[in-house]
Amino acid sequence: MQTIEFQLDGQRPHIELCNLLKLTGIASSGGQGKLMVANGDVTVDGKPESRKTAKIHAGQMVECLGTRISVTAADVT
Numbered sequence: 001m002q003t004i005e006f007q008l009d010g011q012r013p014h015i016e017l018c019n020l021l022k023l024t025g026i027a028s029s030g031g032q033g034k035l036m037v038a039n040g041d042v043t044v045d046g047k048p049e050s051r052k053t054a055k056i057h058a059g060q061m062v063e064c065l066g067t068r069i070s071v072t073a074a075d076v077t
Contacts, residue, residue: 003068010074014055017042017062020071026064041065 004024008015015023021033021042034052036042042049042064044056056062058073 001063001066001068003070005070005072007072008058008074014057015071016053017044017049017056018052020056020062020069021064024067024069026067026069036064 006015006020006024017037018027018030018033021027021036022030027033027036037049037052040048040050042062044054044062045060046063049062056071058071060071062069062071
């Protein structure tokens, strides 16, 4: 399984699930990301997630279509 690391920017403590799928390239658009969630293709921390705009925080793990996304906090150096 491929793993992608996604780092949150310093402006927000979370990202919406459909936007995360879009920004990591798993979905070609936010709409496609919402459809993937609606179809049951997405899990968050090993549990099915049905909320399209669920807030994903640092430390959470998202899986979709054979790809794992590890969400990390913004680098504050």
